[in-house]
Each structure stands twice: as structure tokens, then as C-alpha cells.
Amino acid sequence: MQPDNAYDILIIGGGINGAGIARDAAGRGLRVALCERGDFAGATSSASTKLIHGGLRYLEHGELRMVRDALGEREALLAIAPHISRQLRFVLPHVRELRPAWMIRLGLLLYDHLGARSSLPASHSLDLHTSHYGEALKPELRKGFVYSDGWVDDARLVILNLRSAQFHGATILPRTRFVAARPERRSWHARLQRSDGRWMDMRARMLVNAAGPWVDDVLSATSAAPSRPSVRLVKGSHIVVQRLYDGDHAYLLQNNDRRVVFVIPFGTNHTVIGTTDLAVDSPLVPMTSSPAEVEYLCQAAERYLRVPVAPEQVVWSYAGVRALFDDRHRDPASITRDYTLALDEVNGSIVLSILGGKLTVYRRLAEAALAKLRPWLETRRGVWTAGEPLPGGDLGAGGMGALLDRLHVRYPGLPPLLLQTLAQRHGALSDEVLGDARSEEDLGIHFGAHLFGREVDYLIRHEWAQTGDDVLWRRTKAGLDMLAAERIRVHDYVREHAGQIPPPLAKESE
Numbered sequence: 001m002q003p004d005n006a007y008d009i010l011i012i013g014g015g016i017n018g019a020g021i022a023r024d025a026a027g028r029g030l031r032v033a034l035c036e037r038g039d040f041a042g043a044t045s046s047a048s049t050k051l052i053h054g055g056l057r058y059l060e061h062g063e064l065r066m067v068r069d070a071l072g073e074r075e076a077l078l079a080i081a082p083h084i085s086r087q088l089r090f091v092l093p094h095v096r097e098l099r100p101a102w103m104i105r106l107g108l109l110l111y112d113h114l115g116a117r118s119s120l121p122a123s124h125s126l127d128l129h130t131s132h133y134g135e136a137l138k139p140e141l142r143k144g145f146v147y148s149d150g151w152v153d154d155a156r157l158v159i160l161n162l163r164s165a166q167f168h169g170a171t172i173l174p175r176t177r178f179v180a181a182r183p184e185r186r187s188w189h190a191r192l193q194r195s196d197g198r199w200m201d202m203r204a205r206m207l208v209n210a211a212g213p214w215v216d217d218v219l220s221a222t223s224a225a226p227s228r229p230s231v232r233l234v235k236g237s238h239i240v241v242q243r244l245y246d247g248d249h250a251y252l253l254q255n256n257d258r259r260v261v262f263v264i265p266f267g268t269n270h271t272v273i274g275t276t277d278l279a280v281d282s283p284l285v286p287m288t289s290s291p292a293e294v295e296y297l298c299q300a301a302e303r304y305l306r307v308p309v310a311p312e313q314v315v316w317s318y319a320g321v322r323a324l325f326d327d328r329h330r331d332p333a334s335i336t337r338d339y340t341l342a343l344d345e346v347n348g349s350i351v352l353s354i355l356g357g358k359l360t361v362y363r364r365l366a367e368a369a370l371a372k373l374r375p376w377l378e379t380r381r382g383v384w385t386a387g388e389p390l391p392g393g394d395l396g397a398g399g400m401g402a403l404l405d406r407l408h409v410r411y412p413g414l415p416p417l418l419l420q421t422l423a424q425r426h427g428a429l430s431d432e433v434l435g436d437a438r439s440e441e442d443l444g445i446h447f448g449a450h451l452f453g454r455e456v457d458y459l460i461r462h463e464w465a466q467t468g469d470d471v472l473w474r475r476t477k478a479g480l481d482m483l484a485a486e487r488i489r490v491h492d493y494v495r496e497h498a499g500q501i502p503p504p505l506a507k508e509s510e
Contacts, residue, residue, distance in 0.1 A: 007031045007171070008377055010190055010204035012178045012218050014038075015045035016154070017339075017354050018210035019161035020366040020385075026168035027388075028370065029380030033202060034162070034170060035192055037177040039470050041158035043285060044212050045359070046474050047320025049238065049262055049274050052077050052085060052360045053149035054115060056252070057260050059107050064114065066338045070360045071115020074150050076386045077360065078119060081160065081393050082400065083427025085152040087120055088264070089249045091133045093304055094143040098254045101125075101143060108147050123147035136245035137304055151250075151264070154359055155474040156425065159463050160390040161362075166504060167391070174464045174503075176200070180221040181207060183349035188222070206373055209353040213283030213321045224344040224351050231355060232326040233281065237289035237319040238274030239297050240266055240480065244307050253304050261300040267477055270315070273297045280321060289317040316480060325355045339365050341372050350376060392427030403428060413439045421450040425476060433458045447490050449481035456493060460501045468494045 009025055011018045014036025022034045036042070054071040055063075078085050094101050108123040128134030128144045137144075166172050175195035181188045188207050192200040209218045213233055243265070250264040259277065266272040276293045294311045301309040325340040339357035343350060352372060357365050367383050389395075395403050400423060407419045407430060414437065422430045433455050437443050444453025451471075459465040459475045468491030472479030479487050 005200075005202045007033045007202065007204045009033070009206045009208055009373075010035070010181075010188065010202060011208040011210055013210035013212055013214075013354075014040040014158070014162070014172075014174065015043065015210065015212050016041070016158050016161070016359055016362045017212075017357055017365055018208070019158045019165065020362040021208055021210060021354075021369050022165035022170050022172070023161045023168065024363075024366040024370055024383075024385050025379075026165045026170035027381070027384055030377060032165065032170040033173065033204065034165070035173040035176040035178055038175060038285075039466070039474060040162060040174060040464060041155040041474055043283070043287070044320040044322060045158050046155040047236065047238070047287070047318050048154045048359050049236075049264070049272070050151055050154050050359075051088075051149060051262070051264075052152050054111060054360070055358065056107065056111055056147070059110060063338060066361075067111070068114040069364055070358060071111070073361050073364050074115070075118060075120075076363060077152060077157075078150050080386065080388065081152065081157060081390045082395055083392050083403075083424060084156045084160070084390075085150055088149055088151045089121075089133075090147050090149055090252050091126075091137075091249055092145045092147070092252045092254075093128065093137055093141045094145065095141075095254055098256075098258070104145055108145055111147060120148035120150075132247065133249060136247075136251075136306060138306055141304065146249075152359070153425075153477075157359070157362075157390075159475065160392065163391045163463070163504075164388075172464070172504070173200075175466065178211075178218060178221065182223075183347040186348045188349050188351075206376060207349075207351040208369065208373075209351055213323045215323050215353050215355060219344065219351070219353060222344075222346060222351055224346050230326050232279065232324045233283060234322045234324055235278045235280045235287065235319055236275040236322065237278075237293040237297070237317060238272050239289065239294055239314045240270050240272050240316040240318075241309060241313045242271070242315065243269050244271040244301075244305060244309070251304065253300055255300045255303075261297060263301055263305070267480060270480060273301050273309070283321040283323075287319040287321055289319045293319075323355055339368075341365075341369055343372065392429040394428050396428075400424075403430070407431075407434075411437065413437075414443075415440070415450075418450045422455070432462075445489075445493065447478070447493070448483065448486040449478040451476060451478040451482075451490070453493065456490070457497065457501060460494065460498055460503075462504055464504060465494065466498045467491070470494070 008030040009032050011022050011034040022032050026032045052074045054067040058067050112122050125145050128141050162172055177193045179191045179193055181190040187205045190202045211218045253261045264272050298309045340355040342353045363385050403423055426433055446452050465471050465475050
């Protein structure tokens with residue numbers, strides 16, 4: 001019998017790649033532990049554009065395989081996480097001086113046919129003067145194109161993968177820092193430290209280095225000499241403003257530097273604009289958007305939209321750093337977003353490092369990582385994660401509409417907008433959050449933005465929330481629609497209750 005602190009795999013990093021690998025490996029019967037020094041999705045994985053897409057602009061760089069794989073994963077993700085994802089129509093206004101119309105149309109046709117598109121409508125051209133899609137755009141823009149992709153709540157995607165991993169037996173260790181590991185008889189003896197200062201010792205046959213921008217720091221702590229080119233760190237910033245236009249569609253805007261900027265509905269009341277591509281030397285935390293980046297994004301949007309967009313309108317901004325494989329491109333926007341899996345060996349002990357990758361392809365990346373480790377591991381099953389919904393994602397044949405109908409019947413005393421908000425965060429697990437509530441009074445403190453004490457307690461108990469920021473900006477985005485005093489109240493509540501509510505058990509029911 002193995003000791004309790006002996007694992008097949010220790011995963012370092014609680015972003016989307018680490019969470020996806022933990023889920024896949026645990027579901028194959030492997031003994032898995034994952035540690036994250038901060039909050040899950042606390043850096044890069046909560047700072048994305050929140051798209052599940054092939055990456056239309058990558059066609060220009062000739063990355064057809066990466067785009068094809070991502071388009072296939074787009075369909076898989078929409079299927080396993082329908083509560084936190086949705087289809088999204090993108091409008092691409094045509095500017096003759098930047099790219100000819102025939103090139104864009106050809107690219108969209110290729111985009112339509114590269115991957116599976118069973119649930120999304122095809123692309124087409126349109127007259128912006130006669131289409132409602134053109135109402136938010138400046139009148140001199142006449143021709144445009146429409147295509148389909150998807151949107152996902154990136155931070156919740158991480159949490160749900162971790163909950164699934166835990167359900168399948170993984171040990172999940174938030175706020176636990178990987179300090180070092182030394183090789184011992186073709187395995188590793190790892191040293192970890194919790195946020196309260198307690199030390200942990202752990203043995204693992206394999207290390208998976210999914211530390212993102214800190215991938216080299218982890219390698220240094222294992223004495224592994226990387227057998228690959230260096231990592232390129234690229235910062236991406238986004239700004240959020242009050243809602244700029246009506247409708248659920250997004251815009252893909254071509255900029256003068258041939259980069260593209262997305263303008264996307266964000267919640268009910270806001271619009272997000274992003275992203276930038278800026279080379280940086282270190283992954284500072286917290287990472288913030290610079291005034292120059294804010295100005296860049298405002299100018300890109302204002303060039304196309306009827307409504308003025310200025311830096312003083314920004315109500316929130318966020319930034320993250322991507323650790324990309326250094327393919328020697330000078331322009332950060334041209335560096336490949338494809339992933340690289342690098343094996344290093346120290347005295348017979350193996351560490352697998354993850355570089356690059358897009359949010360959309362995390363599940364395929366996890367499958368590839370386990371295939372890379374297959375010579376040293378024995379699993380009980382093959383690939384499986386595309387066939388099992390993430391927690392809360394089993395909505396049934398009626399989808400979100402049927403779930404909302406059921407919630408309205410079961411909770412007639414609760415506001416419909418509250419039920420919709422919970423359904424879009426928790427899906428089929430909304431009943432677990434609401435319990436036996438019959439009125440808003442049964443839900444405890446109302447902090448604002450449809451966030452109540454009962455849900456906060458649930459996030460602490462089942463989703464590892466330990467601070468106000470965990471709740472306001474990652475488990476939910478409620479902080480965006482709250483007053484400063486309401487956000488402070490959430491911080492105070494979580495600080496008081498986090499130590500009183502037990503953390504998630506080693507294995508809990510989905």
C-alpha cells in the first residue's frame with residue numbers, strides 16, 4: 001500500500017492547464033496532487049479575452065493545425081460546459097486599406113471548414129448600413145463579415161475542472177507553494193509550504209510543471225537544465241467600460257498595426273476591449289494595464305464605434321502574462337500560441353513542462369501531456385474528458401431554458417434574474433446553492449449584484465474561495481456591478497467566515 005503522501009503525478013500550477021491535466025489524470029485512475037501558491041486561476045487564466053475560438057488571425061501565420069485543433073475543441077467545450085459558455089457572433093468591419101475583402105472572405109471560408117461546426121452558424125458577408133450589426137459602427141463603414149465562435153467564463157472553467165478532478169480522487173492544494181524537489185530512485189521528493197507556514201513533504205513519480213510564467217522558476221527548484229529554448233513572456237491587457245451597444249454580438253476590429261482588438265459584451269452592463277501584446281521581462285503580481293495600453297485599446301475601439309471610448313470611461317482593467325514558446329519572432333503578437341511539452345530528466349526522474357497553449361485547447365493539451373508521460377505511467381482508461389460534462393454542465397435535453405423553467409417552478413419566491421445569474425454560474429448545481437430557500441431573506445446578506453451570503457458560503461465550502469477577490473472577480477464577476485462599500489462588505493464577510501467553513505473534502509459529489 002502506498003503512503004498517503006505518495007502520488008503518480010504532482011502538478012505545480014492551478015491555472016487552466018494544470019487543472020485540465022489534473023482532471024484528466026485523476027479520471028484515468030492515477031494518484032494526482034495539484035498545488036497552487038495563490039488562488040486558482042489567480043493570474044493568467046483569469047486574465048484572458050474569455051473566448052473559445054480557433055483564432056482567426058492565426059490563419060495569416062499559417063498555423064492551420066493549431067486553428068483546426070482549437071475549432072474542434074470549441075465544440076467540445078460548448079458541449080461539456082454549456083452553463084458557463086455560449087455561442088457568440090462576431091462582426092468584422094471591412095477596411096480596404098488593411099486587408100482586401102477577398103482575403104477576409106477566403107479566410108472565413110477556411111475557418112468554417114477547418115474544424116467541426118455542428119452547432120454554430122456559418123460565416124457570411126453583410127451590408128453594415130442595413131444590418132442591425134452595423135448600428136454601433138461609424139457610418140463610413142459599409143461592408144462587413146459575420147462569423148461564429150464562443151465565449152467562456154475562464155476562471156470558472158478552471159474551478160470546475162478542479163472540482164471534477166477532486167471528484168475523481170485528486171488532492172487539490174490551494175495556497176500551497178512548491179518550494180523544491182529532489183530526485184530519489186526515479187521519483188521526486190517534493191517540499192511544499194502552505195500559506196500558514198506549515199511544511200509538507202510529498203513523493204511523486206512525475207512532476208508536471210504547469211506554472212505558466214513561472215515555469216523556469218519551477219525548473220530551477222528541481223535542478224533541471226531546460227532542454228529547450230527560453231520562454232517568452234507576453235503581457236495582454238483588457239479594459240472594461242459601460243455597455244457600448246445593444247445586442248449580444250461582438251466585434252473583431254483590425255488595427256493599423258495589423259493586430260486585432262476584440263469588443264465583447266461583458267455581463268449585462270459592460271463591454272470588454274482587448275487585448276494588447278507586450279513583451280515583458282517578469283510576471284509581476286498583480287499585473288496591471290499601463291496607461292499606454294489603455295490608450296491603445298481606446299483608440300482601436302473609437303476608430304470603429306459611434307460611441308466615443310476614452311481612458312476616463314474605463315471602470316476596470318485586468319492584465320495577464322502568457323508564457324510562450326520562444327519561436328524567435330520579434331513581434332510579440334506573432335509568437336505562436338501553440339503549446340509545447342518539454343521533458344527534462346534529473347538523475348532518471350522526469351519533469352514535464354508546459355509552455356504556451358490557448359484556453360480553448362486546454363483539454364487536448366491535457367491529453368497530449370498524459371500521452372507524453374504514458375511510458376512511465378499505467379492508466380485504467382483512455383481519453384474521456386470530452387464525454388463527461390463539467391460539474392453543473394449536465395443540463396439535459398432542454399438545455400439552459402429547461403433548467404431555468406425548473407428553477408422558476410421550484411423557487412417561485414426568488415427573482416427570475418437571480419435564478420438566471422446562478423444558473424449561468426452553477427448550472428445544474430444551482431439547487432445546491434439555493435437549498436431550501438423560499439425567499440431572498442433565506443439567502444442571508446444581500447451584498448448587491450445578486451450575490452448573497454448563501455452563495456458566498458457555498459463558494460468557500462466547495463470552491464476554495466478564501467478572500468473577497470476570490471469571490472468578487474474569479475468565482476463571480478459581481479464586483480463589477482457593486483459599489484465600493486458593497487465590495488468592502490464582501491471582503492469583510494469572507495475574512496470572517498473563511499476560517500469557520502470547512503474547505504472542500506478530498507472527494508465530493510458532483
